[in-house]
Amino acid sequence: MTPAGRSDGRSSRWTEHRRARRVEFVAAAVESVRRTGPELAVEDVARTAGVSKTVLYRYFADKDELVDAVLERVSTEILLPRLLGELAADRPGDVDRLRAVVAAFVAIIEDEPALYRFAYAQAGRAGRADLVAQTEREVAEALAWVMGERLVDHGLDPAPTATWAYGVVGMVQLAAHWWSTARTVPAAELVDQLTALAWGGLSTLLPPAPTD
Known part of the structure; x- marks a missing residue:
């Protein structure tokens, strides 16, 4: 050699x-x-x-670089696999799929409280990559794509699902973040409430279910 x-x-x-x-x-x-x-x-x-x-x-190089590396690990190995995994799983209906994703996010707060607080404490750091926002975008885009496919199957325009998906991710994140300290209701009830709010918006885009 x-x-x-x-x-x-x-x-x-x-x-x-x-x-x-x-x-x-x-x-x-x-x-x-x-x-x-x-x-x-x-x-x-x-x-x-x-x-x-x-x-x-x-x-x-410094503590910020270490923090960024930890955030990337939390995003790619904890947040995204659980959320996108639930979104991709075969479910009997749209409400069930939506509920599973909301429940997965709430479960992360329950299962990994310190990592959750660490990740969201770093959101919006000036001059640094906001991996929390990036994770939220990836989930919103995946949610929009899945629900957009449902509209296409019905011959409808999928464009409105982007607004809905980003709105849902923002709503769930903010409400769950508040709940993580307030704990005004049990986790299962929180999931029911958030699912109902999100479905209320999506159901206006989908055609009505057939009646007997």
């Missing part, structure tokens, strides 16, 4: 090593947030990972 080839091989192994170490450190940060709460502390992440802060900062 030529010196250049050996150099390329070492560079590739070093790149993979850095990638693997970053994955480990992000996982440690996720566990740190789960254990200590939404205020991510670099010192606790380092302890969880079993390294010093100096080592941690060899892989992340």
Whole structure:
């Protein structure tokens, strides 16, 4: 092998090593947030990972970069798989599909309270990528596409579903965020209320169900 080839091989192994170490450190940060709460502390992440802060900062330029990496993990491995998975699942009717997605979002608040508070505490950070908003857009676009297909099946214009889908995502997110601290009703009742509100809008777009 030529010196250049050996150099390329070492560079590739070093790149993979850095990638693997970053994955480990992000996982440690996720566990740190789960254990200590939404205020991510670099010192606790380092302890969880079993390294010093100096080592941690060899892989992340600053705390903001670490926060962004944790947000991306929360979005791609927790929020989106659960929400889009429920949306893609085969359901007997549109109301059932809608209820499943709403229930999945409320369940995330119940199952991962610290990660949920961490993610939404970072929303709208000045000068940083807003991965929370990106996640909301992906869910809204998927919801619009699924329901748009239903309208197309009935020979109707699917355009209105975009407004409905973004409205539903915003409504569910804001109402559920308020509920996460207020807890005025049980989770199941919250899901029923939000589903009824969302379906009230969508049902005006769909043709009436056939009567016997």
